[in-house]
Amino acid sequence: MKEIIESFKLSVQRFEEILQEKPSISIHDASIQRFEFTTELAWKSIQKFLRNEEIVCRSPKQCLKEAFSFELVEDDERWIAIMEDRNLTSHTYNETTAEEVYKRLPNYLPLFKKLLSSLEKNIK
Numbered sequence: 456m457k458e459i460i461e462s463f464k465l466s467v468q469r470f471e472e473i474l475q476e477k478p479s480i481s482i483h484d485a486s487i488q489r490f491e492f493t494t495e496l497a498w499k500s501i502q503k504f505l506r507n508e509e510i511v512c513r514s515p516k517q518c519l520k521e522a523f524s525f526e527l528v529e530d531d532e533r534w535i536a537i538m539e540d541r542n543l544t545s546h547t548y549n550e551t552t553a554e555e556v557y558k559r560l561p562n563y564l565p566l567f568k569k570l571l572s573s574l575e576k577n578i579k
Contacts, residue, residue, distance in 0.1 A: 456503055456504065456507060456578055457578060459496065459499060459500050459503050460500055460571070460574050460575060460578060462496055463493070463496040463497060463500045463571060463574070464571055464575075466489070466492055466493040466496045467493055467564075467567045467568060467571055469489055469493075470486075470489045470490060470492075470493045470560075470564065470567065471564055471568075473485050473486045473489050474486060474560060474561055474564060478557075483553060483554065483557045484553070486557055486560055487544050487553060487556060487557060487560075490540070490541070490544070490556075490560055490563065491541055491544055491545050493567055494515075494537055494538070494541040495541075497537075497567060497570055498515040498518050498519070498538075500570070500574055501518045501519070501521070501522045501527060501528075501570070501574075502518050504522075504525075504527065504574060504577065505518060505521050505522070505525070508525070515538050516535075516538060519534050519535075519538070522570075525577075526573070527570060527573045527574065527577070528566065528569070528570050528573070529569070531566065533562060533563060533566055534566060536559065536562075536563075537563050537566065540556045540559060540563075543556060544556055
């Protein structure tokens, strides 16, 4: 459990760092890639936590629903937006979509940080 939390923590840190960089096409692309990676680690960290609680979830949305009940995350529509944006960016590349998602990325960082804090408090 600690290993995935450490990976998630590093990913959140790197995501935060890239969001502080001066915008450019390369920074947009790197930010989106770090966002995708952080999103994957977020839901897989939740999944691992839930397995330790003897709850099996197989999809990001199912894991989020369970995470709400454990108060790991707040019932916040931005979590659904995170998953939707992650699907948009990972399955197809469209410059307009990428620009729209890039603009939303700073809104997601606080959710990742809060999840990280909740997971660190609950590590068994």
